[in-house]
Amino acid sequence: MWTDRPDSPDQTPNPDLFPEDDRFDDVVVGAGITGLTVGLLLARAGRRVGVVEARRMGSGTTGRTTGKLSLLQGIRLSQILGAQSHHVAQAYVDANREGQQWLLGFCTEHDVPVQTRDAVTYASADSELAKVREEHEAARSLGLDVRWADRLDVPFPLAGATVLADQVQFDPMDVLGALAAQLRSHGGTVHEGRRVMGVSVRGTPEITLDDGRVLGAENVVLATGVPTLDRGLYFAKVEPKRSYLLAFEGVEIPPGMYLSAASSSRSIRGVPGDATSAPRLLVGGAGHVVGRTESELSRVHELREWTARYFDGAVETHTWSAQDYASHDGIPFVGKLPRGGGRIHLATGYDKWGLTNGVAAARSIAGQILGSTPSWAKVLGRRITRPSGAARIAGLNGGVGLAAARSLARAESSTARVPAAEGAGTVGRDGLLPVGASRVEGRTCRVVALCTHLGGTLRWNDAEKSWDCPLHGSRFSASGEVLEGPATKALARRDASREA
Structure with a gap:
């Protein structure tokens, strides 16, 4: 709904130009609330910032949220107190309050309704x-x-x-539009339609895009919902x-x-x-x-x-x-990614409260880079979870093995046939491979139904007409393009004419 309005831009990516030397001080991956806020904070400090987005600004969680900027978050606070000390829970509230106040001040200053x-x-x-x-x-x-x-x-x-x-x-797309405009006014750039495929650290990070272009940066911020790099195993956390x-x-x-x-x-x-x-x-x-x-x-x-x-x-x-x-304890993961040389930062685990938590994460990461980490961020970064309390909040991907086994069993029980019904999809076998077959808007597609992240057998999502992974949440379109991470590679296609 947020993008369905007369003043909405078309869905064709409209990227800014890369600098001639392909180098930045900071590259931010993901143009949602976290990515654009941290990009703006760094650009305001005089740094050369580029935000890289695989699809369109706001095409992830932020552009699909309810648009509530609230410190009362369902039953989140009592759950956190069941897993953490009062000191940590207070730091969580302080972080969200700062995120709320900063974003509300930004909206007031830039006439966002x-x-x-x-x-x-x-x-x-x-x-x-x-x-x-x-x-x-x-x-x-x-x-x-x-x-x-x-x-x-x-x-x-x-x-x-x-x-x-x-x-x-508020309308979240109003906020993202204002953040992007301010980022550009401070010299930053936004590069839509460019997917980051990997980051290597040899002294300073090098970021490889889907067309083979390599960007250099002093720091990389992964603001992608869940990190698309497996260092630290956050996909399992x-x-x-x-x-x-x-x-x-x-x-x-x-x-x-x-x-x-x-x-x-x-x-x-x-x-x-x-x-x-x-x-x-x-x-x-x-x-x-x-x-x-x-x-x-x-x-x-x-x-x-x-x-x-x-x-x-x-x-x-x-x-x-x-x-x-x-996250397993209700507190987002924000900080430096392990084995990133101290130069790769991440933010994940907002559990649907990203408008306050995302801005707080941006404040924390920008503070780390600029040398002024907020006091509440230090408390949250050192928290230790009570195991009994963590079980109240999340199952740490509990049931993954059973979900994968059931999915694979379905695949083993049938041949990969393209379904006759419009909007339907099935997983079957083609030789030794699980193959997904679908029919969407009259178009038939067959794809290898193995997630390109860690090989989970995919299942059909009958509402979104997509292939979803029950292991770590990667999602793909009917024809195999990546919709959600941690996967970065598209599904392999199979010949649609080979219908059994």
């Missing part, structure tokens, strides 16, 4: 009240001025809620999660930003109307680990049915999904 709203974490049934009460107490203990509400004037079930006033929502968003017109929109504490959450906010569009209701949630659900489309239908039940007359205008990564 924002709306102030109450953020609400609510129980949709009595069985969820204990979790919401725990979050309420956790937020109070960490300095957030939350209030308890037994009832709120909303059309959906609400058994109780904790409420934090004066939080913010975070869990890839996918969730869904639908936009509707024709209904009265509740005044706040809401997130339920249910296992299958509901996220609700409004989008103000303008000269070209009516006000819209956003309904999100129904998340799952990437590649590990029987039908992604059933998750979309779940949200549709919920909206029809509580918002009579809602007319759907847009449907999309987003992917983000959760």
Whole structure:
């Protein structure tokens, strides 16, 4: 929805020119909230900065987010306190507060429209009240001025809620556009449609692009959702999660930003109307680990049915999904990548709260490079997780082996036939190889259904019409192009005429 508007640029990458010597002080990989913010902070300091984006600015998580800039984040704070000390949890809140304040100040300075709203974490049934009460107490203990509400004037079930006033929502593409404009005004460049394939460190980093071009830099920042380099094994330290968003017109929109504490959450906010569009209701949630659900489309239908039940007359205008990564203890990984010579930096593990965490990560990384690391970043970088607490938050890719085994078993049980139904995809065998066959918009495709990252057997995503890896969350289009990392290489194609 965020890119579907009359003033939206077309989808053809519009890259800036590379410098004649192909050298930068800093190369940032990824043009989302983290990449563009850290790029701007470094460019403001007088450094020569280039941001390299494989597709379009905002084509990853940031351009698909709900656009909530909030310190109340569902039941995140109570979960963190279950895995970490109060000192670490306070540093997390301080980091998010600084990220929120910096971004809100930036929006004010550069005339980016924002709306102030109450953020609400609510129980949709009595069985969820204990979790919401725990979050309420956790937020109070960490300095957030939350209030308890037994009832709120909303059309959906609400058994109780904790409420934090004066939080913010906005259109994320407005923010990215302003960040990119300011980056360029300070001498930085943005290179869209250029995928980074690898980084080597021989004294100073060298960055290889998909066309063979090699860039030199003093520092590299990986702001790619999950690092596309395997040093440090971060692909195994975070869990890839996918969730869904639908936009509707024709209904009265509740005044706040809401997130339920249910296992299958509901996220609700409004989008103000303008000269070209009516006000819209956003309904999100129904998340799952990437590649590990029987039908992604059933998750979309779940949200549709919920909206029809509580918002009579809602007319759907847009449907999309987003992917983000959760760390094992609720705290993002931000810092220097192991075996990177101290010159490769990473940020991952925002668990769908990237607008505050992404800016905080950018502040931390820019501080490391410029010699002024924030105090809260030092605390978060030294945290030690309680094993029992970590289990409450994420399973560290738990069930990966079972998911892969089931996927491979499906592949072994059938021949790779192109399905007759439009929008369908199947995994079968072609000799010794698992092969994915699909039919999308009348076009048939066959690809080797092995993830180019670590060889996981792929499964078909019936909502996004993509091939998803249940191991580490890489995703590919029906014809094999990379959509999400950590994979960087496309799938091998098979001759579509060889239908069995």
